[in-house]
Amino acid sequence: MVLGRFRLDGKLAVVTGASSGIGRASALALAESGARVVLAARGQERLEAVAAELRASRAEALVVPTDVTDSASLDALVARALDLGGVDVLVNVAGGTPPTVALATSDADLEAAFHFNVTSAFHLCRALAPSLAARSGAIVNISSAMSHRVDAGFVAYGTAKAALDHLTRLLAHEWAPKIRVNAVAAGATRTEALSFVTALPELEHGMIARTPLARLGEAEDIAAAVLYLASPASGYVTGQVLAVDGGAPTSVWPMPIPSGL
Numbered sequence: 001m002v003l004g005r006f007r008l009d010g011k012l013a014v015v016t017g018a019s020s021g022i023g024r025a026s027a028l029a030l031a032e033s034g035a036r037v038v039l040a041a042r043g044q045e046r047l048e049a050v051a052a053e054l055r056a057s058r059a060e061a062l063v064v065p066t067d068v069t070d071s072a073s074l075d076a077l078v079a080r081a082l083d084l085g086g087v088d089v090l091v092n093v094a095g096g097t098p099p100t101v102a103l104a105t106s107d108a109d110l111e112a113a114f115h116f117n118v119t120s121a122f123h124l125c126r127a128l129a130p131s132l133a134a135r136s137g138a139i140v141n142i143s144s145a146m147s148h149r150v151d152a153g154f155v156a157y158g159t160a161k162a163a164l165d166h167l168t169r170l171l172a173h174e175w176a177p178k179i180r181v182n183a184v185a186a187g188a189t190r191t192e193a194l195s196f197v198t199a200l201p202e203l204e205h206g207m208i209a210r211t212p213l214a215r216l217g218e219a220e221d222i223a224a225a226v227l228y229l230a231s232p233a234s235g236y237v238t239g240q241v242l243a244v245d246g247g248a249p250t251s252v253w254p255m256p257i258p259s260g261l
């Protein structure tokens with residue numbers, strides 16, 4: 001019986017960053033569990049490719065090209081999703097910020113990281129909250145192990161993801177019991193965003209050597225956690241940041257990065 005609690009038949013899920021990596025894998029997982037999925041990212045062509053994959057397995061998918069850094073674009077996404085009759089699940093995946101040491105990080109860089117990783121997710125949470133609340137919905141935010149680990153180069157990204165973690169807890173508290181809000185703190189996961197690591201075998205092998213489960217994450221590892229947190233399987237869980245990081249509580253970065261001081 002317990003597997004039935006992972007089903008999302010007839011539910012509508014909105015996934016940002018859905019054309020690649022963790023977002024694509026999450027969209028596929030939610031659809032496999034029966035959800036209809038609204039796929040959002042900037043590039044239409046890659047979104048259409050994911051939609052074709054979903055439709056090939058008889059899932060329903062709607063492509064909505066969206067720039068999450070643009071509030072008008074987010075509002076258009078919300079309107080399209082609500083037109084379908086109400087949203088049950090929101091997965092905020094789009095985010096990320098290239099590593100830069102603190103002395104080379106401008107105020108504008110910090111604000112851009114915050115806008116991309118936090119404000120965009122908050123905007124969608126707030127705009128969809130009435131619909132989610134009416135349907136006992138769930139929100140899953142994709143955070144990062146860098147929200148709590150310390151490594152040189154991640155002052156903007158880590159600070160923004162730490163804010164996303166606490167946004168998750170605060171919204172979970174404010175919106176309980178009507179909406180559950182959780183996050184997944186992903187460790188290094190083999191996607192396009194990690195190509196700066198996987199292009200350097202020495203760096204990749206060093207990170208694997210420092211990871212207890214002795215490999216990088218795959219997008220499907222994160223998607224499985226997303227499905228758990230989005231579905232009734234986690235119906236008694238809210239305000240949590242679930243680490244899916246190979247069991248590494250601290251830095252796995254193998255090389256020193258000069259701070260410039």
Ligand SMILES: NC(=O)c1ccc[n+]([C@@H]2O[C@H](COP(=O)([O-])OP(=O)(O)OC[C@H]3O[C@@H](n4cnc5c(N)ncnc54)[C@H](OP(=O)(O)O)[C@@H]3O)[C@@H](O)[C@H]2O)c1
Nearest residue numbers: 017019020021022041042043067068095186188189191193
């Ligand atoms: N990979 C990792 O090691 C790792 C670890 C921890 C956390 N994360 C987090 O996981 C999330 C996804 O990363 P990923 O590794 O799956 O990256 P990815 O494979 O590069 O995918 C990024 C996705 O976000 C979309 N996107 C980028 N900018 C966007 C914007 N302004 N508006 C809407 N969509 C946008 C991209 O499509 P378009 O370019 O077409 O818009 C793409 O669909 C991020 O929040 C990242 O911080 C990743």
